[in-house]
Amino acid sequence: MQIRIKIKRYNPEREPKEQWREYAVEADPMDRVLDALHAVKWQRDGSLAFRRSCAHGICGSDAMMINGRNRLACKVLIKDLKQPITIEPMRGFPVLKDLIVDMTRFFEKYRQVKPYLINDTPEPKTERLQSPEDRERYDDTTKCILCGACTTACPSFWANKEYVGPAAIVQAHRFLFDSRDHGAAERKPVLDDTMGVWRCRTIFSCTDACPRGIQVTKAIGEVKKLLATGGPPPATAVPKPS
């Protein structure tokens, strides 16, 4: 069938202002929005710029605003969208070209929370043990693909770009709740701050936006509680080395 798709175009080398362009392309109802973007690029206008790679919601390249909501273009099907489908870049980061935004600040905030395991104890010969229950506590936040959909859907972030943002807090959660990690004190200054978790107003936009179904607001709440009670919860059931 023919579908209509309206894309906010911007190419500062050609035209200083952004402008909406509408395209009609052939698509199947079961096609992804990414397929429709490819149809535009490959049949109508090769200069249309967007990021993409895996095409099935795992690499985190193609978060954008589709019909007013942050989604991955490769994870929304045409049949589920009202036409004309409107497509614009994520909000809150500088637009570089068409749907491509500058993610530099997003990754700076990611780095601020020290997104790596901190554990200076000597490494055992085999694995460090962890009970399935303790592994489960941070399972949800290990799914994050750093797409940026949550942070750029957050009104608190739009209001103040210094806010570390939901994505970085999700990353912090992944380590704070890992029984093998000893980095809570090192991460505290960034998180326990007016520009840290306390900027979150529990609006739930992040949770709605997350294409991985991560309970982002809940994770932020858990980090708040951890900071308020002064430390990570004790490991629930650390098994005895056999």
Add this chain to the structure above:
Amino acid sequence: MARQVIHHEYDAVIVGAGGAGLMAALEASKRCRVAVVSKLYPTRSHTGTAQGGIGAALGNLEPDSWEWHMFDTVKGGDYLPDQDAVEVMCREAIDVVYSLEHMGLPFNRTPEGKIDQRRFGGHTMELGKAPVRRACYAADRTGHMILQTLYQQCIKQGVAFFDEFHLTDVLVSGGRCAGVVALCLATGELHCFRAKAVLLATGGFGRMFKVTSNAHTLTGDGCSIVFRRGVPLEDMEFFQFHPTGIYKLGILVTEGARGEGGVLLNGKGERFMERYAPTMKDLAPRDMISRAIYREVQEGRGVDGKDYVHLDLTKLDPDVVERKLPDITDFVRTYLGVDPVKELVPVQPTAHYAMGGIPTNTNAQVVADAKNSVLTGLYAAGECACVSVHGGNRLGTNSLVDIVVFGRRGGRHIAESVGKMELPPLPSDALSRSHEEIGRLTSNLGGESAAAIRTELQQVMMDRVSVYREETGLKEALATISTLRSRYRKVEVEDRSLSYNTELQEALELGYLLDLAWATTVGALARTESRGAHSREDFPKRDDANWLKHSLAFATDGNIKLDYKPVSITRFQPKERIY
């Protein structure tokens, strides 16, 4: 606007930031100055899509040993893997998995808190007696967790990244590698990196086929670029089709789904794998299952007479499906509107993995001829390389092992070598190829469309050079590829802007795919036997007397010349392959 040129100097440059590149970077940057150049932001690399697991004989649930792992890998590869290299891989797999755990990788756990392991195709105990639990996994996002963990460690260690830089050339001068040239996607500048060592980890090239599990960006860039510089490509005729791609889309459903108990059913509802592999059944190696599906379809037992079969997960505990296979459950629901807990999943073989690639030794050094002569300063690791540990057919979970084991070995070798080396001089025409290629694509007028050529290439490869091959079809494919290659000379990139010219990038990538499709088809036509994933209808038997050897494809004045080199056989003599 003129294209700026910027120069850099490093001890080592690593091209690619998937599992292989990041592991190499972690090792090398402990002892020397390293830059990582990647066309994708590192966490977007395709390693992140690997689902099922990483194989290592930890023996956490059942007795296991690296020798059994080695045997399975050699047999799975139809006796073409180099056994010295396989031994290195299977021994070091154990240590490298522990090392990933120490870095923080969140593996699933056994009740005792150890790394959990599950079954996977072709992995057995006691040299083929029964399936064994060898795949260490993190739900069905093992690759995602490996990629994230390695990237996290690189941040911790302060590795220098050049993100969204597209490699355009590898510089070779005076018989050694001198650096690379890359296009900065954000600005359109060309960057010339002079370096003592270069490690290519640019991944696979499944995008030469129409139905594939591979990302749009898997176009074999590193392989093609060094091929043009005279380095041969090894065993290109071996390309793996994974039996369970989601129908038409090619998105992968991990073998782990069958490891957990899923089975394949034909249109008549029969468990057809019982007929093809009486012992391993649905956990036979991928090449055998993909052929079995093609046969079922050919003989009219596809579902509704079409070219697919069913994967049945409905007999599994729904809780196991949701907990151990959450992502694929989500894919099937999202893209097919099918609930795998209650309904059958339509699947078909999907182009998945390149066994062939840039020939290397076990230190990841590129070896540029049949005598295995080292090309000083050039390394390759991961899917773009051919060590060869996979031979004619890779076993599931062995690529993740390959990328971390040989990424680490390459990184170590670089760190040990560069201290003793001088920075090599750059060739005087270092930038000319990159300028020429980009210049041609962006100045051609009224020409061909890259998208149209790519579509034709993917179709002919799928029709003629996929699971089954035969002489007439391969010759037809060669003729088509040759026409497409001359049309490619006239491709016109309409976008003339410097910043994020993704149209230019796609055109460059098409050029790489055309080279690799050509080498694959030439190798397939020459190899008049059936081995592993290379299956000739006109030569259905394996022929050890004539073909127990690796092929090497060289690009020479507009042609491909083939040479061959022997297989390393240390412990396991070739036998018939029965599962």
